[in-house]
Amino acid sequence: MEQINLDGSELSASRIVLGCMRINQMDDRSLSEHLRTALDLGINNFDHADIYGKGExxxxxxxxxxxxxxxxxxxLQSKCGIRYGHTAGEDIEYYDLSREHIIDSVDGILQRLGTDYLDLLMLHRPDTLMEPEEIAEAFGRLEQSGKVRHFGLSNFNAPQFDYVQKYTDQKLITNQMQFGPAEPKIISSGLQANTPFAGAADRDGGLLDYVRLNDVTLQAWSPFHYGYFDGIFPEDPKYKVLNEKLETIGEAHGISKSAAAVAWILRHPAGMQTIIGTTNTERLTEIAKADDVNLSKEEWYSIYKAAGHVIP
Ligand SMILES: NC(=O)c1ccc[n+]([C@@H]2O[C@H](COP(=O)([O-])OP(=O)(O)OC[C@H]3O[C@@H](n4cnc5c(N)ncnc54)[C@H](OP(=O)(O)O)[C@@H]3O)[C@@H](O)[C@H]2O)c1
Structure with a gap:
């Protein structure tokens, strides 16, 4: 599998990343086979977060x-910053990017993973109460102690990314965003610029242009989902046209429709990685073939259109 250099680092990573959010559903034997298969396919980058399966x-x-x-x-990459608490009689999910929480979270992550360093730590979601000086201090200490080699963010819009970068000494090398044929918000705002269409709405402060201008690698999460975890398009009759188009284009290249969807993400010249979350080893093998396929512009736009998006 083709490797890319994660911007601003020495890390040479596969374009397809294996997301580990659902691996608590697997037994040890299947997981072992899954991870070995990923490595055999050339997938060397694994995405975690401290909250996935509550640490499991x-x-x-x-x-x-x-x-x-x-x-x-x-x-090995992981994320922290989402917390679960109980206050005033109710359970609450909230965000905490304080110095102490970041540092303590990394200790927990390293202990669970059984390693003494992370290649990459990302802050999972923007915390509106964050104080960037605290993030900078936490990153500095984690780098000095050797516990974290590189840093990035996740779900941060462009100005938020800039704001944190302004305070941190380390170059922030990655940002994770939801992106796939059914949820192409990060590209639609630019593609539909200067039109009254809904896709033109700017939801991320021009993030796509920002990461390209500033050499940040985008990692696309939940490529098969629509909405905010509302469902998966490959199994949804609402996405019949998209599924048929992916099947036809996939067939022409000798790959499955799921692989065609990933090839669609990889075709974008922003050089994104795709984080796939399958727990099915056969599906993993089949999706990995996306790496060998370079869709034409015509094919790329026809998939965008088949997903119901406007080409102005
Ligand atoms: N930064 C963030 O905020 C954030 C948020 C969400 C996720 N993530 C990361 O992104 C990774 C991927 O997320 P995800 O698991 O939601 O992504 P996904 O790859 O879009 O979805 C995978 C799920 O779809 C199912 N599926 C059913 N039919 C499928 C088909 N034809 N093709 C592909 N998948 C099919 C899979 O089932 P099987 O297992 O049976 O194949 C699996 O449950 C996560 O593991 C995590 O690392 C990050």
Whole structure:
């Protein structure tokens, strides 16, 4: 699989990343086979967050890492900043990017993964109460102690990204955003610029242009979802036209419709990575073929249109 250099770092990562958000649903044997298959396919980048499976995903991964994998063969990334609490009589999910919480979270992540360093730490979502000086201090300490080698953000819009970068000494190398044929918001705002169409709405402060201007690698999460985890388009009759188009184009290139959807993301010259979350090893093998396919512009736009988006 083609590797890309994560902007501003020495990390050479696969264009397809294996997301580990659902691996707590797998038994140890299937997970071991899944991870070995990923590595055989050339996927060397694994995405975690401290909240996935309430820590269970990192723990399960850590067990296999210790017993079967070589730490230096993989790029391990995780995220922190989302917390669960109970206050005033109700459970609440909230965000905490304070110095203490970032530092403590990394200790928990390293312990669960059974490693002494992360290649990449990302802050999971913007915390409107964040104080960038605290983030900068946390990053400085984590870098100095060798616990984290590189830093990035996740779900931050362009001005928020700039704001945090202004305070941190380390170059922030990645940002994660939801992106796929059914949810192409990050490209639609530019593609439909200066039109009255709904897709022209700017929801991220021009993030796509920002990351290209500032050499930040975008990682596309939940490529098969529509809405905010409302469902998956490959199984949804609402997306019949899109599914048929992906099937036809996929067939022409000898790949499945799911692989065609990933090829669509990889075709964008912004050089994004795609984080896929399948727990099915056969599906993983089939989707990885996307890496070998370079869609034409005509094919790319016809998939965008088939998903119901406007080409003005
Ligand atoms: N930064 C963030 O805020 C954020 C948010 C969400 C996710 N993420 C990251 O992104 C990763 C991927 O997210 P995701 O799991 O929601 O992404 P996804 O790859 O869009 O969805 C995977 C899910 O779709 C199912 N699926 C059913 N039919 C499918 C088909 N034909 N093709 C592909 N998948 C099909 C899979 O089932 P099977 O397992 O049975 O294949 C799996 O449950 C996560 O693991 C996580 O690392 C980050």
């Amino acid at each position: 995903c990192e723990t399960k991964f850590g067990k296999i890492l210790k017993e079967e994998l070589q730490r230096e063969d993989i790029i």
